[in-house]
Amino acid sequence: MAEAVKAAGRQFAEAGLEAPERSAQILICGLLDIGLTELVLDAGNALDVETQSRVASAVARAVNGEPVHRILGRREFYGLELQLNEETLEPRPDTEILVDAALPHVTAIAARQGGCDILDLGTGTGAIALAILSHVKQARALGVDISEKAVLAATQNARRHGLGERFRATTGDWFDNISDRFDVIVSNPPYIRRSDIDGLSDAVRRHDPVRALDGGQDGLDAYRIIARETDKHLRQGGRIVLETGFDQHDAVIALFDKHGLECLERRRDLGGRDRVLAFARKAL
Ligand SMILES: C[S@@+](CC[C@H](N)C(=O)[O-])C[C@H]1O[C@@H](n2cnc3c(N)ncnc32)[C@H](O)[C@@H]1O
Known part of the structure; x- marks a missing residue:
């Protein structure tokens, strides 16, 4: 061997x-x-x-x-082995920072209310939601993805890890099919500038699905939609925790500020680059 x-x-x-x-x-x-x-x-x-x-x-x-x-056809994320398919991003170690940042909020809300409802936008393999559910037993999550195959992978990954009763996944375009409110919204949306996609490494460009990468002309398309819609879907005292590109913190904070959300925390990734933001509604 x-x-x-x-x-x-x-x-x-x-x-x-x-x-x-x-x-x-x-x-x-x-x-x-x-x-x-x-x-x-x-x-x-x-x-x-x-x-x-x-x-x-x-x-x-x-x-x-x-x-x-x-x-x-599989990769470990936050201690969970997750099955991949051709329409799921390979979950990355940097995204574990998002889970680290979201967990204290989910834990505090679950302790206060006896439960915590999470929405994972662009769930892919279900990585973020399932990692959180595996650590907070009273939490439940809904994963949304535009890709049916990603929804299938996330559903199967939840079952494989005994989380099927607390996780549901559905296809949809961000919030389009969502009417409920949630305690915590998490997302690692596509955030690569379209013109940068050709310059990505072969491994990423040829093997990660483009829908998981392409954030539009300036990389911020998904954040614009999420910032605009969050207020309708976040409960009182709720939090939203997002992954961003390494040079997008200021732009994303400005977008969310315009929609009444203030930045509570900025976190860096394993390479010391800006990577995660947490927001709450501004106090009136
Ligand atoms: C960067 S990947 C993140 C996957 C997973 N959450 C993770 O962190 O490993 C972005 C995900 O968003 C999904 N997505 C792209 N556009 C979307 C849209 N309009 N509505 C919902 N999901 C979308 C992609 O299919 C992909 O699964």
């Missing part, structure tokens, strides 16, 4: 992939359905012929630029 990981790591390094050793470990552990500990313990074991051929074809796909989690 160790040999297979080393060989894959060498091929990834030659192909110029990021973190070649780590990617080789993730890919081979994922294909064999084992953890890192088993990889170390069973390092001397040889792979059977069938497994060697599965590994070889997965390594070839990765060398060709396909992200390892796409090849495996």
Whole structure:
């Protein structure tokens, strides 16, 4: 096994992939359905012929630029393994910061009221909502996505993690099919400027769905809609927590300010760049 990981790591390094050793470990552990500990313990074991051929074809796909989690069809987010499909974004570690920022609000509201209703706009795999539900037992969430396949993935991910009774997902264009109010709204909307999409890495441009990336001409289309509609869907004392692009904090704060929402918190991502904003209604 160790040999297979080393060989894959060498091929990834030659192909110029990021973190070649780590990617080789993730890919081979994922294909064999084992953890890192088993990889170390069973390092001397040889792979059977069938497994060697599965590994070889997965390594070839990765060398060709396909992200390892796409090849495996799943990725871990906030301790939950989530299934992907061609219409879901691969959830990213930076988005865990949004979950970190939302959790204290959800926990406080749930403690005060005995429950907390969350709306996850552009739910994708359900990553944000499911991570929150897995930590706050009294919370419930509705996930909305324009993609039917994303809604299917989110629903299946919820069931797989025993969260199906507290999570529902529906297709829709942001708030179009939503009439209820919520205690907490969360969203990681598409926020890449359209003209920047061609310059993204191959892995992102070729393998993440464009609907998950394209934020319109200035990257802010989704924030404009969310800022305008939030007041109709947020309960008294509610919060809205959003991921943004690294250079969008000031613009997004200005958009929400125009609609009576004040910024409570700004958070940076793992690379020290602006990434998450939390808002509440301004006091009258
Ligand atoms: C950046 S991805 C985020 C996915 C997931 N929440 C996450 O953080 O991993 C944005 C999501 O918004 C969805 N989306 C794009 N336009 C939408 C719209 N008009 N209404 C609802 N969802 C939309 C995409 O399909 C995609 O799943």
